Amino acid sequence: MQDIKHEETYIGSNFRQSIFNSCNILIGIGILALPLGFHYSGWVIGISLFAFCLGVTNYTAKVLAKCLDYEEGLYTYADMGAAAFGHKARLAISILFSLELIASATALVILVGDSLHTLFSDTSIILLKVIAWMVMTPLTLIAIRYLSYFSLLGILSAISLVAVIIIDGFIKHDKPGSLIDHMETEIWPSWASLPMSFGLIMAGFTGHAVFPTVYRDMQDPRQYPKMVNITYAVTTVVYLLLAVSGYLMFGNTTMQEVTLITQNIMLTDGYWRPLNNFVVWLVAINPIAKYALTLNPINLTLELSYYSSPFMEECLNSGRGRRTALKVLSRILVSTIVVFIAINFPQFDRIMGVLGSFFSFTISAIFPCICHLKLYGETLNRKEYLLNVGIIIICCILSTFGTIWAFLPTDHV
Known part of the structure; x- marks a missing residue:
């Protein structure tokens, strides 16, 4: 198994493909929540919080690679956690990061369904989500290095989405929905709703559960820090333009969830309708390019657990094609569970709030710093040690309040 992993790393993604995959993950569904995040936070705190999340997650993305290099044989988030806290922690860590990825994948399915329902309002949204499952599930069977081509599609659709929205803003000369005669905005937030912005803004940086996969798949891991910086530079420009x-x-009339695109724009008069239909198609296509990459770490973790069992290993080796059959069935099952959740819990904004507040702060900021302190604490200088402690404390506070507010009834925020 070890040899297989090294071989995959050797023939893995080149520098450009790694950038495509990383940008595709970061420039994700969180982009649609950013205007609402600014609505809740106001300009001053919104931009400050955006800069904080950007800087922290850029730093922790590099910390992840450092922790994965602590010893041989660390390939996943769970491996890193086990190295820091012992093998008993592996299961809990695997469950935590798997829940984050499942929440992300669920939001992707909801996004596709909601977007297509805007175009095909007479079609059942459940049927549209099932169709999305039929389209996206086969992509989970493709090797990660080939997903870079779909990642490029996702990046182009995200950039096109931003461009079209800006064009819409200049086409329309009067409010609402105009960049020429813009709506009233707030410098400072409504303090009662401010915590809602924590998760919505942080959700845009929820890619760290996938970064270990991207790092280990790179042909030249030494280029990883440079790849992260380029990824974040592209992400920052795209995010700020849309936000x-x-x-x-x-x-202050910014609607919740994906409705920034599918309702705020589609229901506002004064736009060129074909262009807005194109926007909705972009929103629908974008998640398709991200879905397989999002579920890849879960599938990898499950498959490694299968192969680590002597009984399963014996069963798989006793017949031709059994290993492939197990892989296919396992990935179909994971995808089916995600779609089932998306059908039964269709509130995109709440999922994004929890995803950002709890999972993103925990997995993308808090946990990497804790592992860093545990594995390298004795070798860190005082400045870096305090930096990690500070990130943990601040993110714990933001995560706690953001998660609580994400579960409050809408009329309370």
Whole structure:
């Protein structure tokens, strides 16, 4: 098994493909929540919080690679946690990061369903989600290095989405929905709803559960820090353009969830309708390119657990094609569970709030710093040690309040 992993790393993704995959993960569904995050936080705190999340997650993405290199044989988030806290922690860590990825994948399915339902309102949204499952599940069977081509599609659709929204803003000359005559916005937040912004803004940086896979798949891991910096540079430009444009166009009337695109724009008069239909198709296509990459770490973890069992190993080796059959069935089952959740819990905004507040802060900020302190604490200088402690404390506070507010009834926020 070890030889197989090294071989996959050797023939893995090149620098450009790694950037595509990383950008595709980061420029994800969180982009649609950013204008609402700014609506809840106001300009000053919104931009400050955005900069904080950007800086922290860029740093922890590099910390992840450092922790994975602590010893031989660390390939996943669970491996890293086991090295830091012992093998008893592996199961809990695997469950935690798997829940985050399942929540992300669920949000992707909801996003596809909601977007297509805007175009095909007479079609059952459940049927549309099932169709999304039929389209996206086969992609989970493709090797990660080939997913970079789909990642490029996702990146192009995200950039096109931002471009079209800005064009819409300049086409329309009067509010709402105009960048020429923009809506009223707030410098400071409504303090009662501020915690809702924590998760919505942090959700845009929820890619760390996948970064170990990207890192281990790189042909030249030494280029990983440079790859992370380029990824974050591209992400920052795209995110800020949409966040600022969306908030200016709809201001304090910014609706929740994906409706920034599918309702704020589609229900506002004065736009060129074909262009807006194109926007909705972009929103629908974007998750398709991310779905397989999001579920890849879960599938990898499950398959490694199968192979680590002597009984399963014996069964798999006793017949031709059994290993492939198990892989296919396992990945179909995981995808089916995700779609089942998406059908039964269709509230995109709540999922994004929890995803950002609890999972993103925990997995993308808190946990990497804790592992860093545990594995390298004795070798860190005082400045870096205090930096990690500070990140943990601040993110714990933001995560706690953001998670609580994400579960409050809508009329309370």
